[in-house]
Amino acid sequence: MSVPLVSLRGVSRSYGSPPTVALSHVDFDIDRGEMLAIVGPSGSGKSTLLNLIGTLDRPSTGDIHIDGHDTGAMSDSELSALRAFAIGFVFQQYHLAEGVSAVDNVATGLLYSGVPASERRARAAIALDRVGLSARAHHRPQELSGGERQRVAIARAVVGEPALILADEPTGALDTRSGAAVVSILADLNASGTTVVVITHDHQVAERMPRQLGIRDGELVGDRRVGDLVGTAS
Numbered sequence: 001m002s003v004p005l006v007s008l009r010g011v012s013r014s015y016g017s018p019p020t021v022a023l024s025h026v027d028f029d030i031d032r033g034e035m036l037a038i039v040g041p042s043g044s045g046k047s048t049l050l051n052l053i054g055t056l057d058r059p060s061t062g063d064i065h066i067d068g069h070d071t072g073a074m075s076d077s078e079l080s081a082l083r084a085f086a087i088g089f090v091f092q093q094y095h096l097a098e099g100v101s102a103v104d105n106v107a108t109g110l111l112y113s114g115v116p117a118s119e120r121r122a123r124a125a126i127a128l129d130r131v132g133l134s135a136r137a138h139h140r141p142q143e144l145s146g147g148e149r150q151r152v153a154i155a156r157a158v159v160g161e162p163a164l165i166l167a168d169e170p171t172g173a174l175d176t177r178s179g180a181a182v183v184s185i186l187a188d189l190n191a192s193g194t195t196v197v198v199i200t201h202d203h204q205v206a207e208r209m210p211r212q213l214g215i216r217d218g219e220l221v222g223d224r225r226v227g228d229l230v231g232t233a234s
Helices: 046-053 076-086 101-111 118-131 145-160 175-189
Strands: 005-016 020-028 037-041 061-066 087-091 165-166 196-200 211-215 219-225
Touching: 005 046, 020 046, 020 219, 037 046, 037 175, 046 061, 046 165, 046 196, 076 087, 087 145, 101 118, 101 145, 118 145, 145 165, 145 175, 165 175, 175 196
Parallel strands: 037 196, 037 211, 087 165, 165 196
Antiparallel strands: 005 020, 005 061, 211 219
């Protein structure tokens, strides 16, 4: 039996004193090559869950294994290395450097991987081609549409060829057509073998995923598999 790429057992996260529980006793696995949505309303615990899966935060209780690693037994520097090589992040607000070209923004995804600068730019160009932005490689973010900026952010997330992509509300700031194009790009990446997890409050986006995990009030309330991805943009 293959080891899941992501495994959570009894994971809870609370903050403050008296404690506010953001996540409570969550258990699930994500197999390599899956594409799924974690869906729930604002304040449901989605972002907390993303931060835990992405090793940006540690659980108050429970165990998390990522790519075969027990994250609870790892130092902060070891977790940073795991993120650099195994996890790519896509955020709603893009987080691109405004005065820097698309190709150089993407190349920053390899800054902590030990890859020489010339190779970083070469691999960044390949990543931009994967998301259909080769012609815009030397444009700065302010010269790109919202959908194009999100595609640059996706290219940055995948330039290091991580096993796992975590996308936090990747369509939230986009119009319907641009959002559909972004979901299609994520589906293409998944078809090539990348595991993709999309955090969303948008049920229309979630319905396009083969698997949906529902979360509400910090608790897992559903795990539904719906077959192949449907409704991708042409």
